[in-house]
Amino acid sequence: MSQGCALVLLLAMTLAMAAGLGAWGPILLTPADHVFADQRSWVGIPSTLNTLSCLPLLIVGLWGIASAWRSSWQETVRQPWIGFFIMCVLMSLSALLHHLELSDGAFALAHAFAAASFIMLGLAFMAERIDELFGSRPAIAAGLSVAACCAAWWFLGQWNSGRGDLRPMLFFEALPLLLIPAGALSLRGEHTTGIDWLASLSLYIAARVLGMADGIVFGWTGGLSGHTLMHLLLAGSAACLAYRASVAPASVPAAPALLEPTHRRASLNTSS
Template identity: 35%
Template sequence: MFVTLGVMMLLPPIAQDPMYHAFADRRALLGIPGFLNVVTNLPFLVVGSAGIILCARGPGFSGARWAWLCFFIGVTLISLGSGYYHLAPDNNTLVWDRLPMSIGFMGLLVAVVSEHVNVKLERILLAPAILLGVASVIYWHYTDDLRLYVWVQFIPLLAIPALLLMFKSPYPHRGLLIAALGIYIAAKVAEYYDHAVFVRTGALISGHSLKHLLAALAPFLVYVMLKRRAFRKN
């Protein structure tokens, strides 16, 4: 992970594409601009809140509880940050979309590392990882350089499969983590083909709105994994 971070920061700066904000579906409804891109963030609120409640059970929760809690806090805040961003998409509002995502990504990474390598790593890594995630967004906002944020977003996609292959874990249902990563990749593909999905579905839904729904399904699978773990223990 440190090697990939070093390589990423040796690359030329990556500027934010101004066309990123030109979403296919800008239709307003009930006075809400970009209605579907706003309301499709609600599943994040539902899944994140359920995850927070699960993690807050305290002693009954096994594993990297604080890292998973940070993950679900990030998921919950995405509903607010992304919804706010889509009301008036620009680089300034995008900050509030990316901050909770960075918290979620780092919480997820630390949770999986801790549960597969050494649970004591949670105490060592969690705070620095969350700070790094937040710093990546602040760094982009003030420098228009996405390199650090790109690393924060995509390193879990590379590290988690490697950890699952190289390390055993006492915790069951790890296959749901791979399923969640696969769904998140599908969400990024839908995001990339935002306009194409909008056209192919007859303007029923855009790729970006679909991305929100798929991206919310990924943490739901993580929630199911943790819920089954708690049920098995009980």
């Protein structure tokens, strides 16, 4: 698939998802969002497994920051990767805080950092495979500003009427998943392969599915809830990319077939 075709499909699917969320109406927090299947508490730690399972993402995020910082990648590629892993660390800490003391604010904060992490991830993808401008400091500042606006939308709505709307944050959390059906993983890249992204996004999808099936999974396993496994798979998703940053040279060797990375396009105006 050509770069132009992939970008048009990605834009169309993004607009369709935005329209769908707009038609859906506000997505509000409910008391059920703070109820988890595994309520077991050990050594004074509430919901112990759910709480402690936040830590792997923290460790992976620190690993990713160090790996991206030491990499030989050019600055415009390295910067959004560092931003992504920083947001992973903050997301892990806010999720940990939420499990230690359940509150709407901590829940929304975790989603705000998740949205910011995926905005950074999208910029990292586009900086490598489309145009280096996506990894520039103004682009990163704009991305973080968008994430801040999403968080402010929820907090202002919650403060004003008790009806904070999660839709903007959920939109950006779901946005990277469109890379797969849009065929964007076949775009040429120098530092990562399509397989890296496919593995990471597949683990992310599995994490969200298990999170929604929290009680069902807990009933099946009798020991691990879907929410706990969601935390672990989110760490695994980020670990796929942290590993690539830790071992990749300036460019990856040729990969087979459709997912083969070569040189990046120099401009958004270039298409094949």
